[in-house]
Amino acid sequence: MNPKIREVMALALEVPESDIGDACSAETTTNWDSIRHLNLVMALEDAFNVSFSTEEIPALQSYSAIVRALADRGAA
Amino acid sequence: MSKSIAADPDDYLSILRALREYEAQGAAWPALRWAVVANTTLEPMAPFVRHLTFEAHRRPDIWFGGFDTALQDALDDTSGLFVPAADVVVVALRLDGLAPALVHRFAALSPEAVRAEAVRAVDYVSSIIGAIRNRSRALMLVHAFETPVHPELGVIDYGRRHGQVNTIRQMNLDVVNRASAHAGVLVVDLDTVRGRLGYDAFVDPRTWQIGRVAYTRQALGAIAAEYGKAIRALLGQNRKCVVVDADNTLWGGVVGDDGVEGIEIGRTFPGSAFVDFQQALLALRDRGVLLALCSKNDSALVSEAFTARAADMPLRLDDFAAVRVNWADKAQNLREIADELNLGVDSFVFVDDNPFEVDLVRQLLPGVYTLALPPDPGAYRDLIARCGLFDALSFSAEDRERAGMYDAERQRREGLAAATVDDYLRGLAMDVEIANVDDRTASRVAQLTQKTNQFNLTTRRYSEADIRAMAQSSDLDVVSVRLTDRLGDSGIVGVAILKHDGRRSTVDTLLLSCRVLGRGVEDALLAACVRLSAGRGCEEIVGRYIPTEKNARVRDFYSARGFDPNGAEGSFVRRVGESTADPFPAHIRSVTLNGERVAG
Numbered sequence: 001m002n003p004k005i006r007e008v009m010a011l012a013l014e015v016p017e018s019d020i021g022d023a024c025s026a027e028t029t030t031n032w033d034s035i036r037h038l039n040l041v042m043a044l045e046d047a048f049n050v051s052f053s054t055e056e057i058p059a060l061q062s063y064s065a066i067v068r069a070l071a072d073r074g075a076a
Numbered sequence: 077m078s079k080s081i082a083a084d085p086d087d088y089l090s091i092l093r094a095l096r097e098y099e100a101q102g103a104a105w106p107a108l109r110w111a112v113v114a115n116t117t118l119e120p121m122a123p124f125v126r127h128l129t130f131e132a133h134r135r136p137d138i139w140f141g142g143f144d145t146a147l148q149d150a151l152d153d154t155s156g157l158f159v160p161a162a163d164v165v166v167v168a169l170r171l172d173g174l175a176p177a178l179v180h181r182f183a184a185l186s187p188e189a190v191r192a193e194a195v196r197a198v199d200y201v202s203s204i205i206g207a208i209r210n211r212s213r214a215l216m217l218v219h220a221f222e223t224p225v226h227p228e229l230g231v232i233d234y235g236r237r238h239g240q241v242n243t244i245r246q247m248n249l250d251v252v253n254r255a256s257a258h259a260g261v262l263v264v265d266l267d268t269v270r271g272r273l274g275y276d277a278f279v280d281p282r283t284w285q286i287g288r289v290a291y292t293r294q295a296l297g298a299i300a301a302e303y304g305k306a307i308r309a310l311l312g313q314n315r316k317c318v319v320v321d322a323d324n325t326l327w328g329g330v331v332g333d334d335g336v337e338g339i340e341i342g343r344t345f346p347g348s349a350f351v352d353f354q355q356a357l358l359a360l361r362d363r364g365v366l367l368a369l370c371s372k373n374d375s376a377l378v379s380e381a382f383t384a385r386a387a388d389m390p391l392r393l394d395d396f397a398a399v400r401v402n403w404a405d406k407a408q409n410l411r412e413i414a415d416e417l418n419l420g421v422d423s424f425v426f427v428d429d430n431p432f433e434v435d436l437v438r439q440l441l442p443g444v445y446t447l448a449l450p451p452d453p454g455a456y457r458d459l460i461a462r463c464g465l466f467d468a469l470s471f472s473a474e475d476r477e478r479a480g481m482y483d484a485e486r487q488r489r490e491g492l493a494a495a496t497v498d499d500y501l502r503g504l505a506m507d508v509e510i511a512n513v514d515d516r517t518a519s520r521v522a523q524l525t526q527k528t529n530q531f532n533l534t535t536r537r538y539s540e541a542d543i544r545a546m547a548q549s550s551d552l553d554v555v556s557v558r559l560t561d562r563l564g565d566s567g568i569v570g571v572a573i574l575k576h577d578g579r580r581s582t583v584d585t586l587l588l589s590c591r592v593l594g595r596g597v598e599d600a601l602l603a604a605c606v607r608l609s610a611g612r613g614c615e616e617i618v619g620r621y622i623p624t625e626k627n628a629r630v631r632d633f634y635s636a637r638g639f640d641p642n643g644a645e646g647s648f649v650r651r652v653g654e655s656t657a658d659p660f661p662a663h664i665r666s667v668t669l670n671g672e673r674v675a676g
Contacts, residue, residue, distance in 0.1 A: 038120050038289055039120055041283075042088055043088055046089055047089050057282060057286055
């Protein structure tokens with residue numbers, strides 16, 4: 001796992017880092033509600049100095065989707 | 077005080093990291109309960125609000141009302157605004173939701189329709205403020221409406237008295253007018269915050285579309301920073317004194333090397349930048365913030381610089397409430413200045429161009445807020461304004477004159493060296509007026525409860541609304557102390573709050589501004605409390621000392637004045653009756669209690 005993504009996800013979703021795994025997604029994580037989702041997007045944009053489009057933001061529903069979106073930008 | 081957890085306000089991740097640490101460290105801190113009513117999704121504000129609350133060493137508890145249910149929440153006695161009672165209420169109503177036509181279809185509206193919409197929106201906000209104030213003493217932070225950056229009528233809009241921008245500005249003035257009818261309501265001007273950040277950094281069209289989150293993380297942080305100023309003021313944590321260096325701070329160059337004629341201060345750059353900085357310091361002094369000078373220098377030379385270059389300098393040496401120009405270390409000088417001004421060093425901001433001095437103070441006196449000046453003197457001026465550490469919840473004539481009062485205090489002290497203390501105090505011809513709080517004094521009394529740390533037996537903080545409510549209560553006496561003497565009017569310098577319950581009176585609050593300590597005013601105030609208690613037919617008076625990091629000097633206040641320990645730690649009691657009524661200090665020329673002359 002990318003340790004920085006993991007830290008950002010844990011902080012924004014307010015869960016222990018140990019709860020964030022490769023298979024982590026909004027469906028499997030109780031704390032991942034719509035508000036924390038927006039907090040997570042803000043935290044990712046801040047941590048990786050990127051900006052997601054309006055269409056992308058709702059689609060970042062899992063660790064793997066986040067990794068893909070950041071990799072597309074060469075950010076992680 | 078436990079350590080501050082560093083976080084860069086512009087760095088969202090560092091805020092989240094700091095929150096993790098604070099969750100553990102701040103678990104036992106007293107709670108500060110927030111309630112937020114909004115017509116947009118303001119929940120992403122929560123991390124910033126929690127962070128600023130922890131910074132003030134309070135444990136945050138935040139309740140968000142439903143989406144656009146502000147009025148229902150405000151009218152419901154059982155809503156999260158009131159149960160449990162909020163300490164701070166944020167009212168964040170965006171015009172977008174309140175009167176969408178004013179925002180999106182302004183040009184389609186007739187002047188009458190514009191007026192009707194404007195009145196409706198302002199009435200709605202002020203009825204929410206009123207409904208909350210009827211049920212709560214919380215500090216209210218009300219968002220003003222944002223004006224459009226691209227007004228619908230384009231370039232002619234601002235020239236029209238009733239154009240879109242001016243209509244919304246007028247609505248904001250109307251909200252301010254309505255809000256000022258209540259105590260403890262602050263209006264947060266979002267346009268000012270947006271002006272600092274720029275529009276594109278302020279609103280986020282993406283999150284607005286997705287979840288009705290209007291603001292960027294930078295904007296949320298900057299708006300929360302405004303809340304933070306109010307919270308620090310409410311909790312008495314804002315800074316009261318700025319200590320500045322001289323060389324390369326008040327002027328360019330080193331007076332010892334360049335001579336008084338060689339230092340840079342005056343009309344042209346770089347001297348003009350130092351003039352601007354001196355003016356910013358004077359503006360703080362006008363607000364009631366004290367200035368102190370602390371410079372490693374030859375003191376005669378610094379004095380000469382102020383006199384020889386007086387025509388170029390906005391500041392005079394007399395503008396400083398305390399001056400330390402010597403070769404001793406600055407931490408030691410700061411401690412001495414704190415003693416001289418009767419302030420704690422944690423009410424200081426220290427400004428110096430020398431990174432060594434800044435670091436030394438940071439290490440030895442971690443309570444001092446340090447500002448290291450950047451290399452470019454052109455940037456000095458805004459540095460002071462930017463730090464946002466000097467806010468108070470009110471501004472009164474006393475504030476404007478405070479710095480001058482310290483000048484008078486310095487004269488008093490210089491007189492003190494010449495004679496015996498008692499002769500000197502008699503010669504001051506002090507007149508003390510103690511009176512129940514009224515409309516004119518409630519704001520200052522609340523401010524004293526919020527700001528006074530050292531001579532404060534219980535350190536209970538009250539809002540103006542609290543004070544007004546207590547003043548109405550029949551079993552409470554809320555009194556203020558005003559001091560006038562030969563050298564001037566010190567204004568209201570002390571407060572006592574007494575609760576009478578059957579045969580016993582309890583001193584809820586007893587505090588005195590530090591600048592009048594040691595003159596017997598505290599004895600006059602306690603004697604007045606005993607009289608008030610006796611007047612209510614009470615038989616005993618109970619005083620408490622609640623220790624804080626700053627009020628150790630009053631630990632023995634009651635035991636030194638005939639009170640006996642009363643069981644619990646920090647609780648003291650004595651009998652009340654004609655025979656034990658305290659005499660008023662003989663060196664005070666006169667004491668009046670609610671207009672009646674009781675001594676002198």
